[in-house]
Amino acid sequence: MDGNLNFEYEVKAISSIGRAKKFVLFPLKEKVNFKPGQFVKLSNKQGLGRPYSICSPPEWQHIEFLINVNVGEFTNYLGKIEVGEILNLSRAAGHMVYNKEEKAVFITGGTGIAPMMSIIRHIALNKFEGEFYLFYSARTLNDMAFYEELLSYSGIGIINFVPTLTREKLAGFYNERISIDMIEKHIKNLEEFTYFMCGKNQFVFSIRDKLIENGVDKSSIKVEGWG
Ligand SMILES: Cc1cc2nc3c(=O)[nH]c(=O)nc-3n(C[C@H](O)[C@H](O)[C@H](O)COP(=O)(O)OP(=O)(O)OC[C@H]3O[C@@H](n4cnc5c(N)ncnc54)[C@H](O)[C@@H]3O)c2cc1C
Structure with a gap:
Protein backbone atom coordinates (compact mmCIF):
# COMPACT_ATOMS: atom_id res chain seq x y z
CA MET A 1 0.00 0.00 0.00
CA ASP A 2 1.18 3.58 -0.65
CA GLY A 3 2.45 5.56 2.31
CA ASN A 4 0.92 8.68 0.79
CA LEU A 5 -2.67 9.70 1.50
CA ASN A 6 -2.78 12.44 -1.10
CA PHE A 7 -1.29 12.92 -4.52
CA GLU A 8 -0.93 16.33 -6.17
CA TYR A 9 -1.83 16.55 -9.84
CA GLU A 10 -1.85 19.45 -12.31
CA VAL A 11 -4.71 19.88 -14.77
CA LYS A 12 -3.08 19.90 -18.22
CA ALA A 13 -6.10 19.77 -20.56
CA ILE A 14 -9.87 20.24 -20.35
CA SER A 15 -12.34 19.45 -23.14
CA SER A 16 -16.14 19.40 -23.36
CA ILE A 17 -18.10 16.29 -24.34
CA GLY A 18 -21.82 17.07 -24.33
CA ARG A 19 -22.74 18.04 -20.74
CA ALA A 20 -19.52 16.57 -19.39
CA LYS A 21 -15.90 17.64 -19.34
CA LYS A 22 -12.82 15.49 -19.73
CA PHE A 23 -9.94 16.47 -17.44
CA VAL A 24 -6.37 15.33 -18.09
CA LEU A 25 -4.06 15.54 -15.06
CA PHE A 26 -0.36 14.86 -14.62
CA PRO A 27 1.31 14.03 -11.27
CA LEU A 28 3.50 16.74 -9.75
CA LYS A 29 5.57 14.06 -7.98
CA GLU A 30 4.29 10.61 -7.06
CA LYS A 31 1.65 8.85 -9.16
CA VAL A 32 -1.42 7.35 -7.49
CA ASN A 33 -1.61 3.53 -7.68
CA PHE A 34 -4.91 2.05 -8.81
CA LYS A 35 -6.51 -0.95 -10.47
CA PRO A 36 -8.65 -0.60 -13.60
CA GLY A 37 -12.21 0.23 -12.48
CA GLN A 38 -11.33 2.09 -9.26
CA PHE A 39 -12.07 5.66 -8.15
CA VAL A 40 -10.36 8.37 -6.10
CA LYS A 41 -11.59 11.35 -4.18
CA LEU A 42 -10.70 14.45 -6.18
CA SER A 43 -10.41 17.60 -4.04
CA ASN A 44 -9.38 21.23 -4.33
CA LYS A 45 -7.03 23.16 -2.02
CA GLN A 46 -9.98 24.17 0.18
CA GLY A 47 -10.69 20.49 0.88
CA LEU A 48 -13.91 20.35 -1.16
CA GLY A 49 -14.09 17.10 -3.10
CA ARG A 50 -16.10 14.15 -4.43
CA PRO A 51 -15.32 10.59 -5.62
CA TYR A 52 -14.64 10.11 -9.34
CA SER A 53 -13.84 7.01 -11.34
CA ILE A 54 -10.60 7.01 -13.30
CA CYS A 55 -10.93 6.68 -17.11
CA SER A 56 -7.28 6.10 -17.86
CA PRO A 57 -5.53 2.74 -17.47
CA PRO A 58 -2.87 2.26 -14.76
CA GLU A 59 -0.19 2.00 -17.48
CA TRP A 60 -0.51 5.70 -18.44
CA GLN A 61 1.48 8.40 -16.67
CA HIS A 62 -1.48 10.79 -16.65
CA ILE A 63 -4.98 10.41 -15.22
CA GLU A 64 -8.22 11.17 -17.04
CA PHE A 65 -11.64 11.92 -15.55
CA LEU A 66 -15.00 12.35 -17.27
CA ILE A 67 -17.28 14.49 -15.13
CA ASN A 68 -20.75 15.96 -15.60
CA VAL A 69 -20.18 19.59 -14.67
CA ASN A 70 -22.52 22.17 -13.08
CA VAL A 71 -24.55 19.53 -11.23
CA GLY A 72 -23.92 20.81 -7.66
CA GLU A 73 -21.28 22.29 -5.37
CA PHE A 74 -18.06 20.61 -6.50
CA THR A 75 -18.91 20.31 -10.18
CA ASN A 76 -19.82 24.04 -10.29
CA TYR A 77 -16.24 24.62 -9.17
CA LEU A 78 -14.84 22.06 -11.67
CA GLY A 79 -16.85 23.70 -14.46
CA LYS A 80 -14.88 26.93 -13.93
CA ILE A 81 -11.30 25.71 -13.40
CA GLU A 82 -8.61 26.20 -16.03
CA VAL A 83 -5.49 24.40 -17.13
CA GLY A 84 -2.75 24.81 -14.46
CA GLU A 85 -5.08 24.20 -11.47
CA ILE A 86 -3.59 21.83 -8.84
CA LEU A 87 -5.93 19.16 -7.47
CA ASN A 88 -5.48 16.44 -4.84
CA LEU A 89 -6.23 12.79 -5.48
CA SER A 90 -6.78 10.39 -2.57
CA ARG A 91 -5.69 6.76 -2.57
CA ALA A 92 -7.78 4.65 -4.93
CA ALA A 93 -10.73 2.58 -3.70
CA GLY A 94 -13.56 0.49 -5.11
CA HIS A 95 -14.36 -3.18 -5.74
CA MET A 96 -15.54 -3.01 -9.37
CA VAL A 97 -12.06 -4.06 -10.39
CA TYR A 98 -11.03 -6.00 -13.48
CA ASN A 99 -9.10 -9.17 -12.58
CA LYS A 100 -8.25 -10.54 -16.04
CA GLU A 101 -11.70 -12.12 -16.52
CA GLU A 102 -11.77 -13.65 -20.01
C1 LIG B 1 -17.67 5.84 -6.59
C2 LIG B 1 -18.20 7.05 -7.34
C3 LIG B 1 -17.63 7.38 -8.56
C4 LIG B 1 -18.12 8.50 -9.27
N1 LIG B 1 -17.57 8.80 -10.48
C5 LIG B 1 -18.07 9.82 -11.20
C6 LIG B 1 -17.55 10.11 -12.51
O1 LIG B 1 -16.61 9.46 -13.01
N2 LIG B 1 -18.11 11.15 -13.18
C7 LIG B 1 -19.14 11.90 -12.67
O2 LIG B 1 -19.60 12.82 -13.35
N3 LIG B 1 -19.64 11.63 -11.43
C8 LIG B 1 -19.14 10.64 -10.69
N4 LIG B 1 -19.63 10.40 -9.42
C9 LIG B 1 -20.58 11.37 -8.81
C10 LIG B 1 -19.77 12.46 -8.04
O3 LIG B 1 -19.08 11.90 -6.94
C11 LIG B 1 -20.64 13.63 -7.49
O4 LIG B 1 -21.69 13.09 -6.72
C12 LIG B 1 -21.21 14.51 -8.59
O5 LIG B 1 -20.16 15.02 -9.40
C13 LIG B 1 -22.00 15.68 -8.00
O6 LIG B 1 -21.17 16.44 -7.16
P1 LIG B 1 -21.53 17.96 -6.82
O7 LIG B 1 -20.71 18.41 -5.67
O8 LIG B 1 -21.47 18.81 -8.05
O9 LIG B 1 -23.05 17.83 -6.40
P2 LIG B 1 -23.66 17.97 -4.92
O10 LIG B 1 -23.60 19.40 -4.51
O11 LIG B 1 -23.02 16.98 -4.05
O12 LIG B 1 -25.14 17.58 -5.25
C14 LIG B 1 -25.51 16.20 -5.46
C15 LIG B 1 -26.91 16.15 -6.03
O13 LIG B 1 -27.81 16.91 -5.25
C16 LIG B 1 -28.46 17.88 -6.06
N5 LIG B 1 -28.52 19.14 -5.30
C17 LIG B 1 -27.49 19.90 -4.90
N6 LIG B 1 -27.95 20.98 -4.21
C18 LIG B 1 -29.30 20.86 -4.18
C19 LIG B 1 -30.34 21.64 -3.62
N7 LIG B 1 -30.07 22.76 -2.95
N8 LIG B 1 -31.62 21.23 -3.78
C20 LIG B 1 -31.89 20.09 -4.44
N9 LIG B 1 -30.95 19.30 -5.01
C21 LIG B 1 -29.68 19.69 -4.87
C22 LIG B 1 -27.62 18.08 -7.29
O14 LIG B 1 -28.42 18.43 -8.39
C23 LIG B 1 -27.03 16.73 -7.44
O15 LIG B 1 -27.88 15.89 -8.18
C24 LIG B 1 -19.18 9.29 -8.72
C25 LIG B 1 -19.74 8.92 -7.49
C26 LIG B 1 -19.28 7.81 -6.81
C27 LIG B 1 -19.92 7.45 -5.49
Whole structure:
Protein backbone atom coordinates (compact mmCIF):
# COMPACT_ATOMS: atom_id res chain seq x y z
CA MET A 1 0.00 0.00 0.00
CA ASP A 2 1.18 3.58 -0.65
CA GLY A 3 2.45 5.56 2.31
CA ASN A 4 0.92 8.68 0.79
CA LEU A 5 -2.67 9.70 1.50
CA ASN A 6 -2.78 12.44 -1.10
CA PHE A 7 -1.29 12.92 -4.52
CA GLU A 8 -0.93 16.33 -6.17
CA TYR A 9 -1.83 16.55 -9.84
CA GLU A 10 -1.85 19.45 -12.31
CA VAL A 11 -4.71 19.88 -14.77
CA LYS A 12 -3.08 19.90 -18.22
CA ALA A 13 -6.10 19.77 -20.56
CA ILE A 14 -9.87 20.24 -20.35
CA SER A 15 -12.34 19.45 -23.14
CA SER A 16 -16.14 19.40 -23.36
CA ILE A 17 -18.10 16.29 -24.34
CA GLY A 18 -21.82 17.07 -24.33
CA ARG A 19 -22.74 18.04 -20.74
CA ALA A 20 -19.52 16.57 -19.39
CA LYS A 21 -15.90 17.64 -19.34
CA LYS A 22 -12.82 15.49 -19.73
CA PHE A 23 -9.94 16.47 -17.44
CA VAL A 24 -6.37 15.33 -18.09
CA LEU A 25 -4.06 15.54 -15.06
CA PHE A 26 -0.36 14.86 -14.62
CA PRO A 27 1.31 14.03 -11.27
CA LEU A 28 3.50 16.74 -9.75
CA LYS A 29 5.57 14.06 -7.98
CA GLU A 30 4.29 10.61 -7.06
CA LYS A 31 1.65 8.85 -9.16
CA VAL A 32 -1.42 7.35 -7.49
CA ASN A 33 -1.61 3.53 -7.68
CA PHE A 34 -4.91 2.05 -8.81
CA LYS A 35 -6.51 -0.95 -10.47
CA PRO A 36 -8.65 -0.60 -13.60
CA GLY A 37 -12.21 0.23 -12.48
CA GLN A 38 -11.33 2.09 -9.26
CA PHE A 39 -12.07 5.66 -8.15
CA VAL A 40 -10.36 8.37 -6.10
CA LYS A 41 -11.59 11.35 -4.18
CA LEU A 42 -10.70 14.45 -6.18
CA SER A 43 -10.41 17.60 -4.04
CA ASN A 44 -9.38 21.23 -4.33
CA LYS A 45 -7.03 23.16 -2.02
CA GLN A 46 -9.98 24.17 0.18
CA GLY A 47 -10.69 20.49 0.88
CA LEU A 48 -13.91 20.35 -1.16
CA GLY A 49 -14.09 17.10 -3.10
CA ARG A 50 -16.10 14.15 -4.43
CA PRO A 51 -15.32 10.59 -5.62
CA TYR A 52 -14.64 10.11 -9.34
CA SER A 53 -13.84 7.01 -11.34
CA ILE A 54 -10.60 7.01 -13.30
CA CYS A 55 -10.93 6.68 -17.11
CA SER A 56 -7.28 6.10 -17.86
CA PRO A 57 -5.53 2.74 -17.47
CA PRO A 58 -2.87 2.26 -14.76
CA GLU A 59 -0.19 2.00 -17.48
CA TRP A 60 -0.51 5.70 -18.44
CA GLN A 61 1.48 8.40 -16.67
CA HIS A 62 -1.48 10.79 -16.65
CA ILE A 63 -4.98 10.41 -15.22
CA GLU A 64 -8.22 11.17 -17.04
CA PHE A 65 -11.64 11.92 -15.55
CA LEU A 66 -15.00 12.35 -17.27
CA ILE A 67 -17.28 14.49 -15.13
CA ASN A 68 -20.75 15.96 -15.60
CA VAL A 69 -20.18 19.59 -14.67
CA ASN A 70 -22.52 22.17 -13.08
CA VAL A 71 -24.55 19.53 -11.23
CA GLY A 72 -23.92 20.81 -7.66
CA GLU A 73 -21.28 22.29 -5.37
CA PHE A 74 -18.06 20.61 -6.50
CA THR A 75 -18.91 20.31 -10.18
CA ASN A 76 -19.82 24.04 -10.29
CA TYR A 77 -16.24 24.62 -9.17
CA LEU A 78 -14.84 22.06 -11.67
CA GLY A 79 -16.85 23.70 -14.46
CA LYS A 80 -14.88 26.93 -13.93
CA ILE A 81 -11.30 25.71 -13.40
CA GLU A 82 -8.61 26.20 -16.03
CA VAL A 83 -5.49 24.40 -17.13
CA GLY A 84 -2.75 24.81 -14.46
CA GLU A 85 -5.08 24.20 -11.47
CA ILE A 86 -3.59 21.83 -8.84
CA LEU A 87 -5.93 19.16 -7.47
CA ASN A 88 -5.48 16.44 -4.84
CA LEU A 89 -6.23 12.79 -5.48
CA SER A 90 -6.78 10.39 -2.57
CA ARG A 91 -5.69 6.76 -2.57
CA ALA A 92 -7.78 4.65 -4.93
CA ALA A 93 -10.73 2.58 -3.70
CA GLY A 94 -13.56 0.49 -5.11
CA HIS A 95 -14.36 -3.18 -5.74
CA MET A 96 -15.54 -3.01 -9.37
CA VAL A 97 -12.06 -4.06 -10.39
CA TYR A 98 -11.03 -6.00 -13.48
CA ASN A 99 -9.10 -9.17 -12.58
CA LYS A 100 -8.25 -10.54 -16.04
CA GLU A 101 -11.70 -12.12 -16.52
CA GLU A 102 -11.77 -13.65 -20.01
CA LYS A 103 -15.52 -13.29 -20.54
CA ALA A 104 -16.84 -9.94 -19.40
CA VAL A 105 -19.81 -7.68 -20.05
CA PHE A 106 -19.60 -3.95 -19.33
CA ILE A 107 -22.92 -2.14 -18.88
CA THR A 108 -23.16 1.59 -18.36
CA GLY A 109 -24.63 4.93 -19.35
CA GLY A 110 -23.39 8.54 -19.51
CA THR A 111 -20.29 9.30 -17.44
CA GLY A 112 -20.49 5.76 -16.03
CA ILE A 113 -18.30 4.88 -19.03
CA ALA A 114 -15.33 6.27 -17.02
CA PRO A 115 -14.24 3.11 -15.13
CA MET A 116 -15.11 0.95 -18.16
CA MET A 117 -12.64 2.99 -20.26
CA SER A 118 -9.90 2.29 -17.74
CA ILE A 119 -10.65 -1.44 -17.97
CA ILE A 120 -11.07 -1.58 -21.77
CA ARG A 121 -7.90 0.45 -22.37
CA HIS A 122 -6.06 -1.88 -19.95
CA ILE A 123 -7.34 -4.92 -21.88
CA ALA A 124 -6.32 -3.33 -25.21
CA LEU A 125 -2.85 -2.29 -24.01
CA ASN A 126 -2.09 -5.72 -22.57
CA LYS A 127 -3.64 -7.54 -25.56
CA PHE A 128 -5.70 -9.73 -23.18
CA GLU A 129 -7.67 -12.24 -25.18
CA GLY A 130 -11.29 -13.00 -24.40
CA GLU A 131 -14.90 -12.23 -25.17
CA PHE A 132 -15.86 -8.71 -24.12
CA TYR A 133 -19.14 -6.81 -24.60
CA LEU A 134 -19.84 -3.15 -23.93
CA PHE A 135 -23.45 -1.94 -23.62
CA TYR A 136 -23.22 1.86 -23.47
CA SER A 137 -26.08 4.32 -23.41
CA ALA A 138 -26.01 8.09 -23.92
CA ARG A 139 -28.68 10.67 -24.71
CA THR A 140 -27.22 11.67 -28.09
CA LEU A 141 -24.10 10.89 -30.10
CA ASN A 142 -22.69 14.24 -28.99
CA ASP A 143 -22.94 13.04 -25.36
CA MET A 144 -21.32 9.68 -26.10
CA ALA A 145 -17.78 10.14 -24.76
CA PHE A 146 -14.95 8.07 -26.30
CA TYR A 147 -17.18 6.90 -29.16
CA GLU A 148 -14.42 6.93 -31.83
CA GLU A 149 -11.94 5.18 -29.54
CA LEU A 150 -14.50 2.49 -28.68
CA LEU A 151 -15.29 2.05 -32.38
CA SER A 152 -11.61 1.48 -33.05
CA TYR A 153 -11.46 -1.22 -30.35
CA SER A 154 -14.52 -2.86 -31.83
CA GLY A 155 -13.04 -2.58 -35.35
CA ILE A 156 -10.01 -4.65 -34.33
CA GLY A 157 -12.11 -7.18 -32.42
CA ILE A 158 -11.20 -6.23 -28.84
CA ILE A 159 -14.80 -5.52 -27.80
CA ASN A 160 -18.30 -6.15 -29.09
CA PHE A 161 -19.65 -2.60 -28.89
CA VAL A 162 -23.41 -2.13 -28.46
CA PRO A 163 -24.19 1.61 -28.31
CA THR A 164 -27.65 3.01 -27.65
CA LEU A 165 -28.90 6.61 -27.90
CA THR A 166 -32.01 7.37 -25.85
CA ARG A 167 -32.79 10.77 -27.41
CA GLU A 168 -31.54 10.45 -30.97
CA LYS A 169 -32.33 8.02 -33.78
CA LEU A 170 -29.29 7.02 -35.81
CA ALA A 171 -28.50 3.98 -37.96
CA GLY A 172 -26.28 1.49 -36.15
CA PHE A 173 -27.53 2.47 -32.69
CA TYR A 174 -30.33 1.21 -30.52
CA ASN A 175 -32.80 3.96 -29.58
CA GLU A 176 -33.84 2.67 -26.14
CA ARG A 177 -32.58 2.18 -22.59
CA ILE A 178 -30.36 -0.82 -21.88
CA SER A 179 -32.50 -3.77 -20.81
CA ILE A 180 -32.13 -7.48 -20.17
CA ASP A 181 -33.88 -8.07 -23.53
CA MET A 182 -31.23 -6.05 -25.33
CA ILE A 183 -28.43 -7.93 -23.55
CA GLU A 184 -30.00 -11.32 -24.38
CA LYS A 185 -30.17 -10.42 -28.08
CA HIS A 186 -26.36 -10.35 -28.08
CA ILE A 187 -25.40 -12.90 -25.43
CA LYS A 188 -27.02 -16.33 -25.27
CA ASN A 189 -25.08 -17.92 -22.38
CA LEU A 190 -25.48 -15.11 -19.82
CA GLU A 191 -24.23 -17.21 -16.89
CA GLU A 192 -20.76 -17.68 -18.42
CA PHE A 193 -19.82 -13.99 -18.08
CA THR A 194 -18.68 -11.61 -15.34
CA TYR A 195 -20.66 -8.33 -15.33
CA PHE A 196 -19.33 -4.85 -14.59
CA MET A 197 -21.94 -2.15 -14.10
CA CYS A 198 -21.59 1.50 -13.21
CA GLY A 199 -24.01 4.40 -12.88
CA LYS A 200 -27.05 5.50 -10.92
CA ASN A 201 -28.15 2.90 -8.31
CA GLN A 202 -31.62 2.52 -9.82
CA PHE A 203 -30.18 1.67 -13.25
CA VAL A 204 -27.44 -0.74 -12.13
CA PHE A 205 -29.47 -2.57 -9.46
CA SER A 206 -32.48 -3.11 -11.75
CA ILE A 207 -30.26 -4.75 -14.38
CA ARG A 208 -28.41 -6.72 -11.71
CA ASP A 209 -31.72 -8.15 -10.42
CA LYS A 210 -32.77 -9.17 -13.96
CA LEU A 211 -29.41 -10.87 -14.57
CA ILE A 212 -29.83 -12.87 -11.34
CA GLU A 213 -33.42 -13.82 -12.37
CA ASN A 214 -31.92 -15.08 -15.64
CA GLY A 215 -29.43 -17.42 -13.99
CA VAL A 216 -26.35 -15.24 -13.42
CA ASP A 217 -24.66 -15.87 -10.08
CA LYS A 218 -24.50 -12.85 -7.71
CA SER A 219 -20.75 -13.35 -7.33
CA SER A 220 -20.31 -12.75 -11.08
CA ILE A 221 -21.73 -9.21 -10.91
CA LYS A 222 -19.58 -6.23 -9.93
CA VAL A 223 -21.43 -2.98 -9.38
CA GLU A 224 -20.33 0.61 -8.77
CA GLY A 225 -23.47 2.56 -7.78
CA TRP A 226 -23.27 6.35 -7.78
CA GLY A 227 -26.27 7.06 -5.51
C1 LIG B 1 -17.67 5.84 -6.59
C2 LIG B 1 -18.20 7.05 -7.34
C3 LIG B 1 -17.63 7.38 -8.56
C4 LIG B 1 -18.12 8.50 -9.27
N1 LIG B 1 -17.57 8.80 -10.48
C5 LIG B 1 -18.07 9.82 -11.20
C6 LIG B 1 -17.55 10.11 -12.51
O1 LIG B 1 -16.61 9.46 -13.01
N2 LIG B 1 -18.11 11.15 -13.18
C7 LIG B 1 -19.14 11.90 -12.67
O2 LIG B 1 -19.60 12.82 -13.35
N3 LIG B 1 -19.64 11.63 -11.43
C8 LIG B 1 -19.14 10.64 -10.69
N4 LIG B 1 -19.63 10.40 -9.42
C9 LIG B 1 -20.58 11.37 -8.81
C10 LIG B 1 -19.77 12.46 -8.04
O3 LIG B 1 -19.08 11.90 -6.94
C11 LIG B 1 -20.64 13.63 -7.49
O4 LIG B 1 -21.69 13.09 -6.72
C12 LIG B 1 -21.21 14.51 -8.59
O5 LIG B 1 -20.16 15.02 -9.40
C13 LIG B 1 -22.00 15.68 -8.00
O6 LIG B 1 -21.17 16.44 -7.16
P1 LIG B 1 -21.53 17.96 -6.82
O7 LIG B 1 -20.71 18.41 -5.67
O8 LIG B 1 -21.47 18.81 -8.05
O9 LIG B 1 -23.05 17.83 -6.40
P2 LIG B 1 -23.66 17.97 -4.92
O10 LIG B 1 -23.60 19.40 -4.51
O11 LIG B 1 -23.02 16.98 -4.05
O12 LIG B 1 -25.14 17.58 -5.25
C14 LIG B 1 -25.51 16.20 -5.46
C15 LIG B 1 -26.91 16.15 -6.03
O13 LIG B 1 -27.81 16.91 -5.25
C16 LIG B 1 -28.46 17.88 -6.06
N5 LIG B 1 -28.52 19.14 -5.30
C17 LIG B 1 -27.49 19.90 -4.90
N6 LIG B 1 -27.95 20.98 -4.21
C18 LIG B 1 -29.30 20.86 -4.18
C19 LIG B 1 -30.34 21.64 -3.62
N7 LIG B 1 -30.07 22.76 -2.95
N8 LIG B 1 -31.62 21.23 -3.78
C20 LIG B 1 -31.89 20.09 -4.44
N9 LIG B 1 -30.95 19.30 -5.01
C21 LIG B 1 -29.68 19.69 -4.87
C22 LIG B 1 -27.62 18.08 -7.29
O14 LIG B 1 -28.42 18.43 -8.39
C23 LIG B 1 -27.03 16.73 -7.44
O15 LIG B 1 -27.88 15.89 -8.18
C24 LIG B 1 -19.18 9.29 -8.72
C25 LIG B 1 -19.74 8.92 -7.49
C26 LIG B 1 -19.28 7.81 -6.81
C27 LIG B 1 -19.92 7.45 -5.49
